[in-house]
Amino acid sequence: MVLISPQTVYENLKLLEDVDIASSAFYRELAQAVLADPKVTLTWRQAIADRLNRANHRLERVTVGENDSY
Numbered sequence: 680m681v682l683i684s685p686q687t688v689y690e691n692l693k694l695l696e697d698v699d700i701a702s703s704a705f706y707r708e709l710a711q712a713v714l715a716d717p718k719v720t721l722t723w724r725q726a727i728a729d730r731l732n733r734a735n736h737r738l739e740r741v742t743v744g745e746n747d748s749y
Contacts, residue, residue, distance in 0.1 A: 685723035688713045692730040
């Protein structure tokens with residue numbers, strides 16, 4: 680059960696690039712917890728999943744170089 684509001688989790692995901700690594704990881708962890716909580720509305724879970732997915736793609740572009748593969 681998540682004790683933080685989905686809206687706060689959603690807003691925190693905007694900050695991923697502006698906070699330190701530990702905070703970024705914590706925000707991502709909270710997002711995963713909200714996504715797994717069936718009590719959270721589908722609308723919120725979709726919005727959070729979309730924002731987290733976009734953030735993950737930005738991180739991928741920054742960490743994986745042109746000649747790298749994964």
